[in-house]
Amino acid sequence: MPTSIEPTPRFRAFEGPSDFEAMVACANASFATDHTGFFRTVEEVARDYASFTDCVPQRDVWIAEVEGEVAGYVRAWHWAQADGLHFYGQFGVVAPQWRRRGIGASLHSWLESRQREMALAHQGALGHAHHAFVTEGEIARAALLEKTGYRVERYFSTMVRPTLDDIADFALPPGFEVRPVQTADLRAIWEAHIRAFRTHWGFSPPNEADYQRWQASQVFQPHLWQVAWDLHTGQVAGQVRTYIDHVWNSANGRKRGWTEFISVGEPWRRRGLARALISLSLRAQKAAGMEESGLGVDSQNLDGANRVYEDCGFVVVKRNRIFRKSLVPGESQ
Numbered sequence: 001m002p003t004s005i006e007p008t009p010r011f012r013a014f015e016g017p018s019d020f021e022a023m024v025a026c027a028n029a030s031f032a033t034d035h036t037g038f039f040r041t042v043e044e045v046a047r048d049y050a051s052f053t054d055c056v057p058q059r060d061v062w063i064a065e066v067e068g069e070v071a072g073y074v075r076a077w078h079w080a081q082a083d084g085l086h087f088y089g090q091f092g093v094v095a096p097q098w099r100r101r102g103i104g105a106s107l108h109s110w111l112e113s114r115q116r117e118m119a120l121a122h123q124g125a126l127g128h129a130h131h132a133f134v135t136e137g138e139i140a141r142a143a144l145l146e147k148t149g150y151r152v153e154r155y156f157s158t159m160v161r162p163t164l165d166d167i168a169d170f171a172l173p174p175g176f177e178v179r180p181v182q183t184a185d186l187r188a189i190w191e192a193h194i195r196a197f198r199t200h201w202g203f204s205p206p207n208e209a210d211y212q213r214w215q216a217s218q219v220f221q222p223h224l225w226q227v228a229w230d231l232h233t234g235q236v237a238g239q240v241r242t243y244i245d246h247v248w249n250s251a252n253g254r255k256r257g258w259t260e261f262i263s264v265g266e267p268w269r270r271r272g273l274a275r276a277l278i279s280l281s282l283r284a285q286k287a288a289g290m291e292e293s294g295l296g297v298d299s300q301n302l303d304g305a306n307r308v309y310e311d312c313g314f315v316v317v318k319r320n321r322i323f324r325k326s327l328v329p330g331e332s333q
Helices: 017-033 042-051 103-122 139-147 183-197 208-215 246-252 273-287 305-311
Strands: 010-013 061-066 069-080 085-094 127-134 151-161 176-178 226-230 236-240 256-258 262-264 292-298 315-326
Touching (some): 010 103, 017 085, 061 103, 103 127, 103 139, 139 315, 176 273, 183 208, 236 273, 246 256, 256 273, 273 305, 292 305
Parallel strands (some): 085 127
Antiparallel strands (some): 010 061, 061 069, 127 315
């Protein structure tokens, strides 16, 4: 009696934009199965790949094909924290129909090997570690990481305000004003956010290329931002850089805005400024036709951010994790 032969995966490097359509199809199938809520388009991926500065796709992306179909792929990149630690990030997906065949494990093994090679160029760093952000629904990926020696380093929550009705009226404290963002304001807004986050867990100082890329990104929607200026000093005191992801909304059948990039400079904290800016942001989202709002937050934030967001009507809907594992540059592990 004839027996079916399991197709053999073929592994190869990224070959250029001709791969994008099949990669996006694979990623979106994986996202849907794991209930991540993510959704990408070919145009978005092409834009991202063209702007990478710490990843060279031709050598940092590894693809698994089965019967001519992209079954999965991984991508590696790196960055340095302000404290001197160097991290090697990873993105990995396997399409649901090709899971439980060892493809994910093979891709992950290649990725770790590539990251140890990458670390050779940064041997003066204080330390090195693999780093992976895993959403709550990515159960198989989390299991693979734990099996290969990763441990949870930090928890991050996705919070949602399920309605934009009954928005609390948190008044702007005296001495501040919110005004429409002008092009001349952009550098000050960018730098104020960086200063506010210098003491936060995992802070990595951005560079000029990051500043330029920010202005070309899909989250750059200044008409929705809420930026508070100190009337006495003329400085940016706090901000909420709201945005709407229309691609995400279309893919998920939602009308959600994002209350993100929230910061208040240290001299202006504990005056109710964050709550006031979030309230204004929620109203701006409602005026733009949105029906709900989301944000991400470090669950172990020491500045009371979780309580502020709860006061503004947000509730936790997903608990995500950051996994890490130490590495030694160039060594097999």
